[in-house]
Every structure is written in C-alpha cells, then in structure tokens.
Amino acid sequence: WICCLGVNIYAEGAKESICVAKYKAAACSFAQVSFGYLEAGCGSDWGCVAGRLSGLSEATAGCKALHGYLALVTSDGLPVLQSPQAVPADFVVCAPAECTEDDIEQVVPIFLAVVQLGLPDPAECAVPEEIPLSASPIRLRRLAAWADLRVDFVLAGFPHCGTTWLTQALAAAGADFTSPAEEGQEDPFLFFGFGNQVVPLQVQVEAYNRGCVLEDPEYGPVAILPAGAAPRGMKHVNLMGSTQLLKYVASTDTPVVVAVRDVLSYCERRILDAVFAVAGKANAVDVADRQFVFDLFQGDVHVHPDGRVALPRDLARRLVLAQQPERCQMSPQLAQVVRVVGPGGLAVVQLEEVRRRPAEVLRRLGRFLHLHPEKAWEDIASRLPVVNAWGRPRTDICDHPEVLESLRAVLQPEQEAVDALMRGLGVDVVPVSARCT
Numbered sequence: 056w057i058c059c060l061g062v063n064i065y066a067e068g069a070k071e072s073i074c075v076a077k078y079k080a081a082a083c084s085f086a087q088v089s090f091g092y093l094e095a096g097c098g099s100d101w102g103c104v105a106g107r108l109s110g111l112s113e114a115t116a117g118c119k120a121l122h123g124y125l126a127l128v129t130s131d132g133l134p135v136l137q138s139p140q141a142v143p144a145d146f147v148v149c150a151p152a153e154c155t156e157d158d159i160e161q162v163v164p165i166f167l168a169v170v171q172l173g174l175p176d177p178a179e180c181a182v183p184e185e186i187p188l189s190a191s192p193i194r195l196r197r198l199a200a201w202a203d204l205r206v207d208f209v210l211a212g213f214p215h216c217g218t219t220w221l222t223q224a225l226a227a228a229g230a231d232f233t234s235p236a237e238e239g240q241e242d243p244f245l246f247f248g249f250g251n252q253v254v255p256l257q258v259q260v261e262a263y264n265r266g267c268v269l270e271d272p273e274y275g276p277v278a279i280l281p282a283g284a285a286p287r288g289m290k291h292v293n294l295m296g297s298t299q300l301l302k303y304v305a306s307t308d309t310p311v312v313v314a315v316r317d318v319l320s321y322c323e324r325r326i327l328d329a330v331f332a333v334a335g336k337a338n339a340v341d342v343a344d345r346q347f348v349f350d351l352f353q354g355d356v357h358v359h360p361d362g363r364v365a366l367p368r369d370l371a372r373r374l375v376l377a378q379q380p381e382r383c384q385m386s387p388q389l390a391q392v393v394r395v396v397g398p399g400g401l402a403v404v405q406l407e408e409v410r411r412r413p414a415e416v417l418r419r420l421g422r423f424l425h426l427h428p429e430k431a432w433e434d435i436a437s438r439l440p441v442v443n444a445w446g447r448p449r450t451d452i453c454d455h456p457e458v459l460e461s462l463r464a465v466l467q468p469e470q471e472a473v474d475a476l477m478r479g480l481g482v483d484v485v486p487v488s489a490r491c492t
Contacts, residue, residue, distance in 0.1 A: 104302050107253045118149035125198040126150045156195050197257040201306040205264040207286040208424050211300055212314030213385050215324040217406045218292045221314060224417050227435045228428035231287045233279055242289040243277030250299035286424060305395045312420060313392060315385055316406035317487040318470040319463055322383035327449055330356055330364055350377035364450045371461035386472035398480050408485040453491035
C-alpha cells in the first residue's frame with residue numbers, strides 16, 4: 056500500500072505532480088468493495104438486507120487482512136471517462152491503514168480514472184503519464200459497525216402491547232434509553248433515515264454514543280439522549296417494520312425484549328388504528344389504510360355517541376376478503392426475530408402477564424438485562440399507571456357476541472402460531488381473560 060502517486064495530472068488546468076511514488080504501485084492496489092452503501096431496492100425484504108450484511112462481513116474481513124479500513128466515497132462530480140465499467144456516485148473502498156483521509160481523497164479520483172479506462176490485469180497496469188481529471192472534490196468518510204453503537208439492550212414490540220409501560224418501568228429501575236420514554240418516542244437513529252444504511256458512519260457512531268442532535272436525511276433534526284454509566288436501551292414500538300431492527304441485532308449480540316399480546320385484541324386495535332388514521336389525516340393518509348377501512352366498513356364509519364366505533368356484523372368475513380393478513384399477524388415478525396436473535400438472546404413479555412403480575416415480569420427482565428434497581432420491583436410497578444388499560448370500550452364488539460366469536464375463529468390459527476413460538480422459547484403462555492367481562 057502506498058499513499059502517494061507518481062503521476063502528472065491536470066487539476067483545474069494546471070499540471071501537478073502529487074509525489075514521487077510510482078502510479079502503478081498505488082492506484083492498482085486500491086480495492087473497491089462490491090456492495091452498495093445504501094439499501095436501495097431492499098425495502099423491508101430481509102433476505103436482501105441479509106445479503107448486504109453478508110457482503111459487508113466478507114468485505115470487512117478482507118479489508119482487515121490487508122490492514123486497511125472501509126470508507127465511503129461520495130462526490131457530486133466524479134471523473135467521467137469512456138469505460139465499460141460503471142462507477143456509482145457513492146461506493147466503498149478499502150483504504151490503506153497508514154493513509155490519512157486527505158491522502159485518500161487525492162488518490163481516489165485517479166483510481167476511478169484507472170477503473171473507468173478499463174485497464175487490463177492490475178499486475179500489468181500501464182497508464183498514461185497524464186490523466187485528465189475533473190476538479191470536482193470527493194469526500195471520504197470512515198465506516199463503523201452497528202456493534203460500535205453504545206447500546207446494551209433492545210426493547211421492541213408490536214403496537215399497543217405495553218412497550219411504553221415497559222420503557223418507563225425499566226427507566227425507573229435505572230436504565231437509560233437513547234430516546235425519551237414517552238409513547239411514540241422511538242430511537243431516531245436506527246428507525247429513521249440513518250437505519251437505511253448498510254452500516255453507520257464513524258462520525259455518526261461517535262455522535263450517537265455521546266448524545267446529540269443528528270440531522271436525519273428524512274426527518275430533519277432528531278435527538279439522541281446522552282449515554283451514562285447505566286445500561287442503555289434502544290426501543291422500537293412497531294415490529295411490523297422490523298427490517299432495521301433485524302439488521303442491527305443480526306450484527307451484534309445485544310439482548311432483545313419483545314412485547315406481544317393476544318391476537319384478537321391486537322387485531323381490534325389495528326383496525327382502530329386504520330380508522331383513526333383515515334379520520335384524522337384525510338389528505339395525507341396511507342393508501343393501504345384507506346383501502347383497508349373501505350374494505351371493512353364499505354362506506355362511512357359509524358361512531359356511537361359515547362365514542363365507540365361500530366363494527367360490521369360480518370367483520371370476520373370482510374377481514375378475510377380484505378386480504379391484508381399482516382394487519383392482525385404477529386407470528387411472521389416474531390418468528391423472524393427468533394431466527395435472527397436466537398432463543399438465548401430473546402425475552403418475550405405478554406401484555407396479559409404484565410397486567411396480572413407486573414412486579415414478577417419486571418423482576419424477570421431485571422435478571423435478563425442485569426438491572427439492579429435501588430427500589431423494589433413491586434414499588435416501581437405500583438408507581439406506574441395501569442398498563443394499556445382498556446378504559447371505556449373502543450368498539451361495540453361486546454354488544455354483539457356473534458361478531459366476537461366469528462372474529463376469534465378467524466384469528467385462531469394466528470393465535471396458535473404465536474403461542475407455539477412462545478412455548479418454543481420456554482415461555483408460559485398466559486391465558487387471556489374474557490374480552491367482555
């Protein structure tokens with residue numbers, strides 16, 4: 056590896072000699088990593104993301120063997136030469152360890168010119184003594200790993216399954232979180248725009264670990280709370296979009312706590328989520344939400360004077376015809392987390408168990424996460440509001456037993472799948488209380 060180049064180039068029209076080493080020794084040794092930096096095209100396809108992670112692992116190992124480091128190269132105007140090899144605007148290189156970032160920023164434009172010229176075997180790398188290059192600056196930023204983030208555990212769950220209550224309880228026990236404990240305050244680094252990266256930048260990791268405000272490419276300024284001496288948790292309240300979480304836990308050994316609930320009440324809440332979304336954001340509502348509500352209610356949603364949503368008598372049949380099974384399913388995402396994390400690194404918490412035995416649940420989580428609160432778990436549980444209390448009914452399902460029973464029958468296979476996953480993890484499935492008593 057050599058940082059300097061012995062070649063005359065044109066930069067802004069002036070002939071300049073960078074240094075005395077031979078061009079061939081430097082530019083022909085530069086190793087370009089063959090994976091894109093961003094997950095363009097992957098979306099929520101875990102197989103695609105896993106392939107990127109596998110490629111990254113191989114690239115990292117290969118770069119370490121060469122005593123180098125991975126770096127992201129970006130530019131608004133990379134050299135454009137006629138070549139059979141296309142070079143993307145953003146790509147990753149393995150840079151020599153002894154090279155500074157300034158060195159690499161000078162080397163990369165010449166390396167790109169060599170690549171785009173379509174030269175033969177690098178061992179026979181013959182290049183012109185003068186290469187016309189654009190004067191556009193390039194930027195090089197070191198890459199880090201997800202394991203470099205200062206996170207000691209992950210708390211994740213499905214919507215309305217008690218994740219916020221668990222966050223508040225663990226915070227009362229002395230745990231820190233990367234985002235506020237209030238409802239809806241997820242970790243902004245991983246689950247907003249930054250989480251779409253195959254790996255984070257080193258500057259992002261350093262900022263994350265000390266706590267700061269980051270400029271997210273999609274959401275603007277997002278706050279990361281500073282890390283202290285206490286165990287630090289990352290929370291995510293919607294495993295429906297779990298690809299980013301899976302990517303993180305697949306790259307680390309971080310223990311994961313997952314919150315679930317019985318499928319029937321979960322489905323009821325998911326239906327209400329769509330109803331409220333359509334009612335509250337008529338112009339900006341998600342198209343899938345709008346279609347889902349239309350399929351279920353076939354027109355305007357009726358709301359009783361006391362605020363309860365009136366459910367159609369043939370709700371179960373319409374739910375099947377809507378063909379959006381993911382609305383009321385937890386088992387596919389839960390199974391994926393089990394496969395990636397492994398049973399030893401996963402703790403599942405049932406909402407029904409939290410309602411019945413909150414202190415016992417917290418005591419078990421304390422052992423799993425190595426938390427040692429100054430107060431007793433019973434005291435912590437007693438000071439928190441009732442977890443996800445029903446309060447007044449949100450639908451009129453209890454007025455129509457036939458609706459309740461038909462919906463339960465349709466959802467029974469999903470409930471059995473969730474129960475089987477939990478039993479496989481050694482979890483005692485807590486029987487659900489009667490919905491309408």
